[in-house]
Amino acid sequence: MEWRDQGILLSTRRHGETSAIIEMFTPTQGRHAGVVRGGTSRKIAPILQPGAQLDVTWRARLEDHMGAFTVEPVRSRAAIAMGGRLALAGLNAVTGLVSFSLPEREVHLPLYRRTEALLDLLGQDDIWPLAYLRWELNLLEELGYGLDLESCAVTGATEGLAYVSPKSGRAVSREGAGEWAERLLPLPDVLRGIGDANDAEIAQSFKTTGYFLTHHLATGLGGRPLPQARARFVEAFSRSL
DSSP states (O other): OEEEEEEEEEEEEEETTTEEEEEEEETTTEEEEEEETTTTSTTTGGGOOTTOEEEEEEEOSSTTSOOEEEEEEEEOOHHHHTTOHHHHHHHHHHHHHHHHHSOBTOOOHHHHHHHHHHHTTTTOTTTHHHHHHHHHHHHHHHTTOOOBOSSOTTTOOSSSEEEEOTTTOBEEEHHHHGGGGGGSEEOOGGGGTOSOOOHHHHHHHHHHHHHHIIIIIHHHTTSOOOOHHHHHHHHHHHHTO
16 A cells, blocks of 8 residues: 655654654545654654654555655744744644544545645744634534534524524524523634734634534543643733733
């Protein structure tokens, strides 16, 4: 068995004395692991940094084997990520959530394209948090937990939307919320793609997307805790406000 693709390196861990196991996210093969022979060497180890764009060839005797990768660097994102706390935290949040969320070897081409585009914005701290928020919404949508924010779940109104139902993921208006308002999640305008998208609204929006990542996505994956990298990114962003 053999295939070749270009993708994003999600993680690396040592395997034996000289090899490494890497996890890739590629357009045609999804999240896919394999061994890199000599992956701890001075020549190859610097290439195997999370977020790197790699050209990879995977080979195995049988399809269900782990198999082995040969890798060629396309571009590194390490220097940009190491250039600022927010960039590094953001990179770790993205790679951590992809690795956590996606079933192994399941293709998610739209999400792959959005992920690559997002990582190419690393270092642009003025626009990256908003782009990352959009990416979290796309991740939820891709995996079947998308939010419906077009109209009120109670009244059907499209105006005055202020909350999100934690159970259904649907928008709720102030009128529709009534006495239940305190039990609902905030719906800042930025979540609906309107308004000025200021940093305070983005930070508030992370509370809402974080709820669905934790209580819907993670619960659907057996209740495993979200990667701490996501919380560290949100904290780093909140401190910058």
